[in-house]
Amino acid sequence: MLARLILLPLALLLMGNAPAASNWLSLDQLKAKYQDSQSRYATIAGLKVHYKDEGLKRADAPVLLLVHGSSSTLKTWDGMVPLLKAHYRVIRYDVPGLGLSDDVPDSVVAAATPAEIAEGLLTQLGVKKVTVVGVSSGGTLGVFLAAKRPDLVERLVISNAPSDPVDTSHLVPTPEWAAAQARAKANGYQDADFWSQFLSFFAGDGKRIDQATRLHFYDFNRRTPHKNFIAMIAKVGDAPKARAAMAAVKVPTLLIWGGSDALLPTSAGRTLYGYLAGAEPALVYLPDVGHFPPIETPQRFTTVMRAWIEAGVPSKK
Structure with a gap:
C-alpha cells in the first residue's frame, strides 16, 4: 500500500543509480542478527518461510495468526505477543520476500497467492481453526483467507487495511519526512533517518515508537533488493476481486x-466496514493512534481485541 515509497530502492538499483553494496544487508546477515530461539522455518511453495509459534501448547488452545504489513516483519507483533501467549497459541510469520523468509522467484509469483502461503503454514502446523489478525496489508490477506477458507478462519481482526486502491496524493509530509524522501531519491538509499521519519509520520504520536523498532525497520528495509520482494503482500489493486472477497466474508x-x-483516515475504516457488511463487523476507533496500532499501542490493541474475542464473540463449540 505504500508501494511508491517501498519500491524506490529497487527502481534506482535497476536504473544503475544504486548506493554502495555495503549499505545493504544480505538475508544471511539479517538472520545472524535477528534469528532467535523461537525462530522456525516451514517450506511452503518451495520457499523457506520464517515463523514463530508461541504460547499455549494444548491441543484445544485458541489459535491466533498475526500477519504484518508491506514494509514490516513479524516483529510488528513484538509488543503484543508477551500479552497474548498466556491465553492463546500465537503464530506469526514473515511474508516471503520480507523479514527472514526467502526471496520469491517468478515461478512462485505465478503459482501461489499470499493467502495460500498463510494457508499452507497453518496446514503444516495442524491448525484447524484460527483467528486471523492483520494490520495494513496483513488485514487484506486476512480478508482473502477468510473468504477462501471460512471453515478455517473463525474470526477476523483487521487494523488500518485499505478498502480500495490507495491514493497517497493527499499526504502532506513534515519537513523532516520530505527531506528524507528527497535524500532517498537522490541517493537511491533509504537510510536510518528515512525509516525513523516514516514511522514518526505514520504514527499518531511518534514518541511511542522506540529505538529498537526504528532500527529493525531500517535493517529489514535495507535487505538486498530483489524483484519480487512485495509480491506475496496481499493487495487491493484489483478492486473487483478484492471487493468480491470482502463481500464473501461472513465470519465475525x-x-x-x-x-x-x-x-x-477514519473514513477509510467506515468504507471497509461497509464492504464487510456480510460479516456484521464491529468497528472500534483508537483516535490518537496512527497506521500501525499493534506497534504504537500494543496494550490497548490487545485489550480491545481480547475483550471482543472472549466476551463479544465466544467460540462456538
Missing part, C-alpha cells in the same frame, strides 16, 4: 482503527 469481524492514520 472486528476493525480496530487508528483514527490518526495519515494514509487511511
Whole structure:
C-alpha cells in the first residue's frame, strides 16, 4: 500500500543509480542478527518461510495468526505477543520476500497467492481453526483467507487495511519526512533517518515508537533488493476481486482503527466496514493512534481485541 515509497530502492538499483553494496544487508546477515530461539522455518511453495509459534501448547488452545504489513516483519507483533501467549497459541510469520523468509522467484509469483502461503503454514502446523489478525496489508490477506477458507478462519481482526486502491496524493509530509524522501531519491538509499521519519509520520504520536523498532525497520528495509520482494503482500489493486472477497466474508469481524492514520483516515475504516457488511463487523476507533496500532499501542490493541474475542464473540463449540 505504500508501494511508491517501498519500491524506490529497487527502481534506482535497476536504473544503475544504486548506493554502495555495503549499505545493504544480505538475508544471511539479517538472520545472524535477528534469528532467535523461537525462530522456525516451514517450506511452503518451495520457499523457506520464517515463523514463530508461541504460547499455549494444548491441543484445544485458541489459535491466533498475526500477519504484518508491506514494509514490516513479524516483529510488528513484538509488543503484543508477551500479552497474548498466556491465553492463546500465537503464530506469526514473515511474508516471503520480507523479514527472514526467502526471496520469491517468478515461478512462485505465478503459482501461489499470499493467502495460500498463510494457508499452507497453518496446514503444516495442524491448525484447524484460527483467528486471523492483520494490520495494513496483513488485514487484506486476512480478508482473502477468510473468504477462501471460512471453515478455517473463525474470526477476523483487521487494523488500518485499505478498502480500495490507495491514493497517497493527499499526504502532506513534515519537513523532516520530505527531506528524507528527497535524500532517498537522490541517493537511491533509504537510510536510518528515512525509516525513523516514516514511522514518526505514520504514527499518531511518534514518541511511542522506540529505538529498537526504528532500527529493525531500517535493517529489514535495507535487505538486498530483489524483484519480487512485495509480491506475496496481499493487495487491493484489483478492486473487483478484492471487493468480491470482502463481500464473501461472513465470519465475525472486528476493525480496530487508528483514527490518526495519515494514509487511511477514519473514513477509510467506515468504507471497509461497509464492504464487510456480510460479516456484521464491529468497528472500534483508537483516535490518537496512527497506521500501525499493534506497534504504537500494543496494550490497548490487545485489550480491545481480547475483550471482543472472549466476551463479544465466544467460540462456538
